[in-house]
Amino acid sequence: MTVRIDQLPKKRYVLPGNAACAGCGMMIGWKILGMALGEEAVLSIPASCAAVVQGLAPKSGVAMPILNVPFASAASVATGIAHAFSQLGVRGQSVVWAGDGGTADIGFAALSAAAERNSNILYIMYDNEAYMNTGIQRSSETPKGAWTTTTPAGKRESKKDVALILMAHDVPYVATASIAYPQDFYRKIKRASEIKGFKFIHLFAPCPPGWLFDPSLTVEVARKAVETGFFILWEYDHGELKLNPPSSALVDKKRRRPLTEYLKLQGRFANLTEEQIAELEREVDRRWEFLLRFMEAKRRVDGAAGI
Template sequence: MSIRIDQLPRDKFIMPGTAACPGCPLLIGLRQVMMALNGKMSLVIPAGCSSVIPGMSPATSYGVPTIHVPFASSPAVASGLVSAVRMRGNNGPVVVWAGDGASSDIGFAALSGAAARNEDLIYILADNEAYMNTGIQASGTTPWMAWTTTSPNGKTEERKEMALIMLMHKIPYVATASIAYPLDFIAKVRKASQIRGFKFIHLYAPCPPGLKFDDSYTVKIAQLAVETGIWVLWEYNQGKLTISPPSAMYKDKSKRKPLSEYMKLQGRFSKVGEDAMKIYEAKIDAYWNTILKLSELYK
């Protein structure tokens, strides 16, 4: 499904004047979701930056039907919502737009439950790799060695691989995406909207203040994550797993940019020295290895 940027809808579904920080990746990502579905969806949003970004009621900057819900509840609320609207004959997409804390930590049980029931939802994990809204605390997807306010000397644990965890729920569609590759992401959202059942998209969305980089670098950081191979774009669609085009060339390790190019722009990795960098590169190889093996398995 190839998409041309000049053929994307021009309607705006997010009004100007939001409360988002300069360079916020969530607005970039959410715009792409709304573009993909032409605004014909409803949004379920758990506590997080995206519950603050639309601004103050009675106004909102989100131009689609939206329900803000408690932190751990979004997959369950969405399960009920989609059941109700389907019963009433509405087949439009119900989209959960949730952060990493809501998905990998506090709402993990609800996410697993909704996926195991194969509810007809598109779940987008917009991952900024920490609890940014509450002031940059470490979450289940905060990477190893990253500084946060609750891991001041760098996180000692590994991150959870959410997309792989969701793959093992045997749902029809799992993909990773990046706000720096809108055509890839939009194509994935559109594909997901054509499939019945639970669809999970893990969207990388680097946050300037949280990751400590200049707010003009949001897209650049997201791009570097793919170019260095630390973020791999792949897609599992009903039995078949493939590396997505923007990541395809980085199967070849020699094509990847040095990891330091990605890390040195982010204050959170300031504690990563040469030795840690080597370990990091080995972890990236191991992840690639897993994905490539899975692509052999799910041919």
């Protein structure tokens, strides 16, 4: 059940005066994480924007326990914290709060290992689709055609789908979320916190300076990504995969907004040709087709097994 915005906890864990850029999507997500878990969460944060904007103790802009750890180690550190909680009988949530570079690239080996072990952690990848903290370099999460400082003519490769890769690890819970839909993200965090074992949430978090749009448009950009079908909201809970609103209403392609409505808001896509836009549209269609085919195949298997 989705909670109303006015029902969300009022206590702040991400405080005014932090060093984040104006309109930072990551900080919007961090606020929701604080609302959902509060004092229960201990965060392991690898090198990233999140490691920098929190500030230095005792003047930190984030009122949550944080361990800033080396780039590739976050999932391993979080696993150790989870084991310590268990041994000491301490109530708590061991959470990784990491960017796409520290997750899909540099931290992927430790991430996959934690998933394979079914470590009792919640790993949240806030995805701003590049190495923003070090100068907007491309990551494997940067979408095809996007400008970065290391892909000035546009990235040639497709975006890696980390959530699907982790779903293939047969872990208890995997989901996608967007900062444009805070209640959905809040609900998924709360659901993940109820589950023992490995949990992963892919959070779509636009970056104004990296994506080249006005900071006032952060939520609009994130919303357009979902409305056009570019980013799909879904949830895999103990073997059951389902689409979440509003994506669940966009199975019919005709109900999706034109992809250009999303692309035109961002300077990083300003030089795309019509052919490149058409290729991105085909890529979006392929992502939808894969998810829908997987869901249908799962229904057939369950039906044959009498589940």
